[in-house]
Amino acid sequence: MKFTKEHEWLRVEGDLIVVGITEHAAEALGDVVFVELPEAGTQVAAGDEVSVIESVKAASDILAPVEGEIVAVNEALSDNPGLVNEDPLGAAWFFRLKVDDLTVVDQFMDEDEYKDFIG
Amino acid sequence: MTDLLRLPLHEFHQELGGKMVPFAGYEMPVQYPAGVMAEHLHVRAAAGLFDVSHMGQVVLRPKGSMEELGLALERLMPVDVLGLAEGRQRYGLFTSETGGILDDLMFANRGSDYLLVVNAARKAHDFAHLGAHLGDVAEIDIQTGRALLALQGPQAGAALAVLVPDVTAMRFMDVASVDTVFGQVWISRSGYTGEDGFEISVPVGGAQDLARALLVLEGVAPIGLGARDSLRLEAGLCLYGHDIDETTSPVEADLTWAIQKARRAGGARAGGFPGEARILAELADGPxxxxxxxxxxxxxxxxxxxxxxxxxxxxxxxxxxxxxxxxxxxxxxxxxxxxxxxxxxxxxxxxxxxxxxxxxxxxxxxxxxxxxx
Known part of the structure; x- marks a missing residue:
């Protein structure tokens, strides 16, 4: 698993990259009450705002960490946004990206580097 | 950037795990480890303790009569001040010459003085406003030596009665001064959550002991600003600087219930407040x-x-x-x-x-x- 400075995680599964938010981010957001997901089939560039996550406190954007095509989104988050707090690294994945080259994930932090990053 | 002020109970909030954020010039606990959602629901189900010491507390002591001071307050607010009985509190609004809202507040008739509680972000403005307009008729005593705690929720009455039995007899918007081991506390049965509850003004020296004594009582948990905001929103209560400000009139803000008959057209003391022309016209014709x-x-x-x-x-x-x-x-x-x-x-x-x-x-x-x- 790799981590971005925007507190997202990336995991390679087969030929796809799965993206979610970190435990640290979920805790900082507080109780998540709404998730707006992108549409499957959307082409995204790195840094595009592709999803919105709302807690009782505030709204935050989820960015596409790399360029690619969103091929699947986690509809379970629409019905149960609280999953983001319950299982941010597992059941609460946001979307799956199809990319040209899976080695793009190598640019991101590993777990130890991310732990140092969040202090 | 100016330094943030700290609440008298700052260390206590940290001890409780409060997450401190800037608000109205203060470092305030936005939430405790339970989180905004759990804290909100706890207040609706049991009782929550809030530290609202950032708010402004000011005592107005008449230089002449209470009636003279009440009339002077009526020249700042479109509200019936004279009609407020001793031992009672009422919601008030300072209005501007153009009929906007300078601040909203609570004021209490304590027999020999008025106690006002105003918004933190507006207190410097309000104190200057009071000084400019009431300096001749009142001694303006800003209560820098007092903290303000709120205990809110269906179990608030039973909890506070363990420490202050007198509160059992109080009704909504009653006020009382009670001597306690925490010092003389000024209690009002009111709040900002839509629930039954109290706001308790306590000398800073006794504030932490009172907060600790309340938190060990059954059903009482600490609640942060985050839940305070969601509770007041569900209760339909305005937040100054957001839902009301200098551009919104009390009529536009749907606060006409705060303008009693005595101050409306045909009332015993109709008009005579800042922004009278706009406010009375909007009352007559609609905003x-x-x-x-x-x-x-x-x-x-x-x-x-x-x-x-x-x-x-x-x-x-x-x-x-x-x-x-x-x-x-x-x-x-x-x-x-x-x-x-x-x-x-x-x-x-x-x-x-x-x-x-x-x-x-x-x-x-x-x-x-x-x-x-």
Whole structure:
């Protein structure tokens, strides 16, 4: 698993990259009450705002960490946004990206580097 | 950047695990480890302790008679001050010459003086305003040596009665001064959550002991500013600087209940307050826009600044407060719309992230209030 400075995680599964938010981010957001997901089939560039996550406190954007095509989104988050707090690294994945080259994930932090990053 | 002020109970909040954030010039606990949602629901189910010591407390002692001071206060507010009985508190509004709201506040008649509690972000302004207008008729005693705690929720009465038995006899908006081991406390049966509860002014020296004594009582948990905001929003209560400000009149803000008969046209002391022309005209003819409750039909919360439209696309106004209501279990909001669209049930649209989404004008409070009248 790799981590971005925007507190997202990336995991390679087969030929796809799965993206979610970190435990640290979920805790900082507080109780998540709404998730707006992108549409499957959307082409995204790195840094595009592709999803919105709302807690009782505030709204935050989820960015596409790399360029690619969103091929699947986690509809379970629409019905149960609280999953983001319950299982941010597992059941609460946001979307799956199809990319040209899976080695793009190598640019991101590993777990130890991310732990140092969040202090 | 100016340094943030610290509450008298700053270390205590840290000890409780409070997450401190800047608010109105203070470092305030926005939440404790339980989180905003759990804290909100706890207040509705049991009792919550809030530290609202950032608010301004000021005692006005008459240099002449209480009546003279009451009349002077009536020259600053479109509110019946003289009619407020001793031992009672009332909601008030300082208005501007153009009929906007300079601040909203609570004022209490304590027999030989008036106690005012004003918003933190406006207290410097309010104290200067009082000094400029009431300096001749009152000694203005700003209570820098007092903390302010709020105990709110259906179990607040039983909890506080363990420490201060006298509170059992108090009704909504009663005030009392009681000598306790924490010092002389000034209690009002009121709050900002829609629940029964109390605000307790306590000398700083006794504040931490009082907070600790309250937190060991059954049902009492510490509650942060985050839940304070969602609780007041569900109760349909205005937040100064958001839902009301110098541009909104009390009539536009749907606060006409705060303008008693005595101050309206034909009343015993009609007019004679700042902004009289606009406020009395709006009372007679209706305002051009009005604050309303709003229920987004989807699940997406709509927050301050979201633009509101008629279904034909005509711009109507904007949301001034909004979020998710933990007790309502749905997004809720307040905002201003043109008066013709202010009727409950009117279908509107709100523009969220470039998309027009359906919103319905709805009655407030969003959650039933439970004041002990």
């Amino acid at each position: 051009s826009r009005k604050r309303v409750g709003l229920r987004p039909e989807g699940r997406a919360p709509m927050r301050e600044g979201v633009a509101l439209f008629a279904t034909d696309g005509t711009p109507l106004g904007a949301i001034t407060s909004g979020g998710f209501g933990p007790s309502v279990q749905a997004p809720i909001a307040m905002g201003y719309v043109a008066n013709a669209f202010a009727t409950d049930g009117t279908a509107l649209e709100a523009e969220l992230r470039g998309k027009k989404l359906p919103v319905v004008v709805a009655a407030t409070p969003f959650h039933p209030t439970r004041y002990k009248r």
